[in-house]
Amino acid sequence: MKNMLMGLVLGSLLLSCGPAPQEGDNATGESRFHTTPPSLLYFKNMRSTTYTMEEQPKSRIELYRHKKFGSAGDRPAVYPIIANNWLQDEAYLFLERGNTSMPLQEPLTFTVDTTRSNFLRLQGTQPGQQYDLALNLYNGLQSGKRWYIKQRNGQFAPLYHEGNERTAFLVTLRDYLKLTEAD
Secondary structure (H helix, E strand, C coil), rough: CCHHHHHHHHHHHHHHHCCCCCCCCCCCCCCHCCCCCCHHHHHHHHHHHHEEEECCCCCCCCCEEEEHCCCCCCCCCCCEEEECCCCCCCEEEEEECCCCCCEEEECCCEECCCCCCEEEEEECHHHHHHHHHHHHHHHHHHCCCEEEEECCCCEECCCCCHHHHHHHHHHHHHHHHHHCCCC
């Protein structure tokens, strides 16, 4: 009888130790978003001081915005955010719309040459699409190109007016690439 009782207790303990369902389990599983303990430690200890951090309560994802982008009312039309999904050892790069007075065309449309129809468009909010577009903007800015964003009236406006915004964009992308060990 004692053996049977011990077996039931042990069996119930083993069954209760299974993996718990995760609320907001939204990992992509893609290697380009994977972080490692050393890269996360470097980012948190050395680089995170140049960012403001906000945690999403339900998902526990940490959102890092570069401090040079200023307060909510002063942000440019589009700026990058590093989303650290530390529960899944992943980090994502998202482009967020700022509070700007200029009405932008949907979907967001970017170009380096306003005389041609060679555009980059932000079609969705999937991490892969956001990453690809942000990386194209980053590579263009690194090579000295000026990016423009299309307004609702069909005109193009410079994406970044001043050097601080451009620098903050480049620094954010560089930090993200180091965080995911893609640099």
